Amino acid sequence: MPNSAKKAAVLEVIGVTKQFRGKIAVDCVDLQVANGEFLSILGPSGCGKTTLLRLIGGLEKPDRGRLVLNGQDITNLSAHKRNVHTVFQRYALFPHMNVFDNVAFGLRCKKIHENETRSRVEEMLELANLKGQGHRAIHTLSGGEQQRIALVRALVNLPKLLLLDEPLGALDLKLRLQLQQELVAIQKRVKTTFVFVTHDQQEALNMSDRVAVMNQAKVEQIGTPNEIYEFPKTLFAASFVGGINRLDGVLRIDEGGRCICEVEGLGGFFVEPPTEYRQAGVKGLICLRPEKVTLFSRRPSTIENVVEGTIRSQSYLGTHTQFEVLIKNGGVISVFQQNTQKLAKKVFQVNDKVFMGWQASLSHFFSYQALK
Amino acid sequence: MSIQPKTFRTTPFSIAAWIWAASLVVAPLLYIVSISFLSRGPYGGVQSPLTLTNYTRMTDGSMALTLLLSLGRSVALAGFSTVLCIFVGFPLALFLVFRAGRWRNALFFLLIIPFWTNFLIRTYAWMVILSDNGWLNHVLEILGLGPQYLHWLFTPQAVLLGMFYNYLPYMAMSLYVSVEKLDTKLLEAAADLGAGPVRRFFQVTLPLSVPGLVAGSIMVFIPSLGEFVIPDILGGGTNLFVGNLLAQQFLTVRHWPFGSALSVILIILIGACLVALEKVTKGHSEDLIA
Ligand SMILES: Nc1ncnc2c1ncn2[C@@H]1O[C@H](COP(=O)(O)OP(=O)(O)O)[C@@H](O)[C@H]1O
Ligand SMILES: [Mg+2]
Numbered sequence: 231m232p233n234s235a236k237k238a239a240v241l242e243v244i245g246v247t248k249q250f251r252g253k254i255a256v257d258c259v260d261l262q263v264a265n266g267e268f269l270s271i272l273g274p275s276g277c278g279k280t281t282l283l284r285l286i287g288g289l290e291k292p293d294r295g296r297l298v299l300n301g302q303d304i305t306n307l308s309a310h311k312r313n314v315h316t317v318f319q320r321y322a323l324f325p326h327m328n329v330f331d332n333v334a335f336g337l338r339c340k341k342i343h344e345n346e347t348r349s350r351v352e353e354m355l356e357l358a359n360l361k362g363q364g365h366r367a368i369h370t371l372s373g374g375e376q377q378r379i380a381l382v383r384a385l386v387n388l389p390k391l392l393l394l395d396e397p398l399g400a401l402d403l404k405l406r407l408q409l410q411q412e413l414v415a416i417q418k419r420v421k422t423t424f425v426f427v428t429h430d431q432q433e434a435l436n437m438s439d440r441v442a443v444m445n446q447a448k449v450e451q452i453g454t455p456n457e458i459y460e461f462p463k464t465l466f467a468a469s470f471v472g473g474i475n476r477l478d479g480v481l482r483i484d485e486g487g488r489c490i491c492e493v494e495g496l497g498g499f500f501v502e503p504p505t506e507y508r509q510a511g512v513k514g515l516i517c518l519r520p521e522k523v524t525l526f527s528r529r530p531s532t533i534e535n536v537v538e539g540t541i542r543s544q545s546y547l548g549t550h551t552q553f554e555v556l557i558k559n560g561g562v563i564s565v566f567q568q569n570t571q572k573l574a575k576k577v578f579q580v581n582d583k584v585f586m587g588w589q590a591s592l593s594h595f596f597s598y599q600a601l602k
Numbered sequence: 603m604s605i606q607p608k609t610f611r612t613t614p615f616s617i618a619a620w621i622w623a624a625s626l627v628v629a630p631l632l633y634i635v636s637i638s639f640l641s642r643g644p645y646g647g648v649q650s651p652l653t654l655t656n657y658t659r660m661t662d663g664s665m666a667l668t669l670l671l672s673l674g675r676s677v678a679l680a681g682f683s684t685v686l687c688i689f690v691g692f693p694l695a696l697f698l699v700f701r702a703g704r705w706r707n708a709l710f711f712l713l714i715i716p717f718w719t720n721f722l723i724r725t726y727a728w729m730v731i732l733s734d735n736g737w738l739n740h741v742l743e744i745l746g747l748g749p750q751y752l753h754w755l756f757t758p759q760a761v762l763l764g765m766f767y768n769y770l771p772y773m774a775m776s777l778y779v780s781v782e783k784l785d786t787k788l789l790e791a792a793a794d795l796g797a798g799p800v801r802r803f804f805q806v807t808l809p810l811s812v813p814g815l816v817a818g819s820i821m822v823f824i825p826s827l828g829e830f831v832i833p834d835i836l837g838g839g840t841n842l843f844v845g846n847l848l849a850q851q852f853l854t855v856r857h858w859p860f861g862s863a864l865s866v867i868l869i870i871l872i873g874a875c876l877v878a879l880e881k882v883t884k885g886h887s888e889d890l891i892a
Binding site: 287288289308309310311314315316318320322323324325326335336339340383384387 | 785787788790791792793794795796797798801805806809810
């Protein structure tokens with residue numbers, strides 16, 4: 231039944247909480263990881279990502295909550311008995327063993343026959359692009375090679391779940407981008423479930439099937455990269471993933487029953503807040519992604535929200551141009567415009583007066599009440 | 603552990619170091635070596651005719667036997683002491699680093715405190731504890747085991763106990779330094795890969811503690827080899843160790859040239875042991891790298 235297996239959760243994290251000396255590191259986290267998926271946990275440094283991963287791996291014990299792996303409660307199972315393996319933040323390769331013995335470590339713990347161990351390790355070394363280099367010492371490997379050995383050292387044990395703690399964090403940008411691709415390719419090939427921790431939103435968006443956004447010990451939103459980016463549920467999710475422009479205001483309802491956010495000094499803008507905040511007097515924020523705004527040299531008549539401003543700066547980036555536009559209340563709105571036409575000259579100049587327009591459905595409204 | 607050429611640069615500091623080494627290490631050694639080729643004076647001093655008799659004397663019958671027996675005892679005692687110190691010192695170091703938590707420094711301090719008392723006093727204290735009507739037997743009598751339950755003083759076990767007690771801190775300290783440097787992430791990685799506590803110890807902790815183990819063993823084994831005070835006090839001088847033989851020549855018989863010759867032989871043996879150990883551990887650390 232591949233279909234139902236696909237849907238079945240490999241891991242369920244149920245209300246897991248962990249404190250260190252009274253300081254909450256993981257706060258009542260609920261998480262379901264489906265079989266074979268690539269789930270990223272995305273959040274700023276110190277938000278509790280590593281702690282959550284250590285709880286799943288069994289290196290920390292939760293104060294409250296349960297962990298269920300493949301239907302079996304593993305909350306009280308010690309780390310070495312869990313069929314979950316980790317790629318550590320700084321790899322933690324054994325310095326006194328060569329590459330082969332590092333990769334073989336897990337199999338030898340399971341007392342797998344030495345012949346089988348050898349063939350499985352060689353297979354993994356091939357996967358890591360280090361075929362036939364098992365005799366090398368760890369300190370002779372480059373950063374990227376160490377990263378790949380750390381990966382296959384965990385993968386060779388065919389874990390139900392592979393945990394990766396910022397595995398690309400220590401690498402330079404170019405290698406990072408290359409290894410992002412490799413990692414996804416490997417995951418598709420071995421079909422192992424990955425839980426991947428990162429603080430880099432690009433990395434999370436481009437690699438994952440689903441992303442869990444974490445902030446201050448809590449998981450704020452879980453969804454596909456598209457959902458997270460286009461339909462953020464919280465201001466934090468909206469601002470941590472991608473850039474946003476913010477406009478402060480108060481809601482009112484017009485005769486047609488539509489919500490309008492009155493922004494001081496700029497006027498009213500149509501918004502579509504979640505139902506519970508759809509009432510007059512609610513204070514909040516309009517959030518607007520730079521690429522959702524269109525620039526016009528004359529006031530457009532067909533677009534419901536328009537704000538006037540003066541271009542303060544622009545940078546031409548080939549695929550798109552980035553503008554910083556000064557608006558009347560003193561704020562700045564950044565706008566990305568696709569360069570869809572072939573033009574030899576700039577369309578707008580600095581200090582040009584422009585109009586920025588967007589449809590209400592392209593913006594987000596977050597109530598300040600929800601932020602508390 | 604190769605010495606870089608720049609160490610030999612003649613900065614004022616290195617000159618001072620060389621003078622220090624020359625006057626405190628090389629000069630006494632040369633002095634001992636040169637006396638060993640002289641003869642004994644009528645009142646115990648040294649006098650001129652150069653001779654090899656101090657060395658040839660070691661090879662004749664009864665002296666050779668005494669020498670070999672005492673050397674064997676010394677090596678055995680030093681070996682047992684080292685092993686005992688490892689077996690107790692390793693768990694102690696592991697406990698201090700991983701389990702003691704905020705008591706770590708206090709406990710470490712306790713380990714060092716005995717060193718504030720003179721070595722002789724500490725050893726005589728053991729005599730008081732171990733003697734037939736000593737504290738240990740009093741305690742055992744109170745516990746109902748009868749009067750003078752143990753006869754420990756002047757036995758080889760008492761000597762071993764005294765050696766162990768005096769040398770344990772050296773072993774524990776050098777192991778502590780090694781274990782403290784151990785990256786706990788590696789132990790977590792091992793656990794994560796399925797290694798239980800025993801496997802974690804033998805595959806990660808132990809191999810990465812080899813430097814401390816070697817340093818500690820050197821610090822225990824070599825002084826133990828020449829030890830004569832503890833066997834005298836706690837062993838009653840019934841068995842002759844190399845140290846006793848040496849001390850006798852210098853203090854009782856007052857035959858300095860022969861004592862010096864014995865010292866030279868002992869120094870050569872210890873040097874050979876160190877070279878062998880260096881070879882073994884170097885091979886080991888090359889295993890780690892290659
Ligand atoms: N062993 C620990 N003892 C005390 N505090 C800890 C410990 N581990 C983590 N913390 C704290 O928990 C919080 C979350 O840490 P961590 O999970 O490492 O965050 P992240 O991986 O997201 O950067 C931090 O404030 C950190 O200081
Ligand atoms: Mg972390």
